[in-house]
Amino acid sequence: xxxxxxxxxxxxxxATFALANGxxxxxxxxxxxxxxxxxxxDLKSDNNLLLSPKFGYQINNTHRYSIxxxxxxxxxxxxxxxxx
Numbered sequence: 417x418x419x420x421x422x423x424x425x426x427x428x429x430x431a432t433f434a435l436a437n438g439x440x441x442x443x444x445x446x447x448x449x450x451x452x453x454x455x456x457x458d459l460k461s462d463n464n465l466l467l468s469p470k471f472g473y474q475i476n477n478t479h480r481y482s483i484x485x486x487x488x489x490x491x492x493x494x495x496x497x498x499x500x
Contacts, residue, residue, distance in 0.1 A: 425449040432470070440482075442470040464488060 425448070432442035448464040465488065472482025 438474045440472055440474060440480075442472075442482075444468045444470070 426446065428444065428446035430442070430444035432440055434440050444466070445468070446466045448466075466486060467488075468484055468486040470482050470484040472480060472484075474480045
């Protein structure tokens with residue numbers, strides 16, 4: 417039997433809403449959780465949260481311009497780097 421301790425979980429949500437005359441608003445958010453096996457010692461636990469609002473204008477079906485702001489923060493976690 418083998419032990420499998422590595423865990424990677426990513427959840428993302430995104431939505432865009434059309435407004436009048438080609439304008440749109442949207443947002444996206446996500447959560448990333450990583451846990452690496454103890455034998456690697458370079459990443460034990462890492463939790464990241466991303467929030468991003470967006471505002472833009474669509475000229476035609478192939479050209480869309482937007483302004484967005486991304487806020488990413490570490491919700492909790494610790495890193496350990498051990499070398500011999």
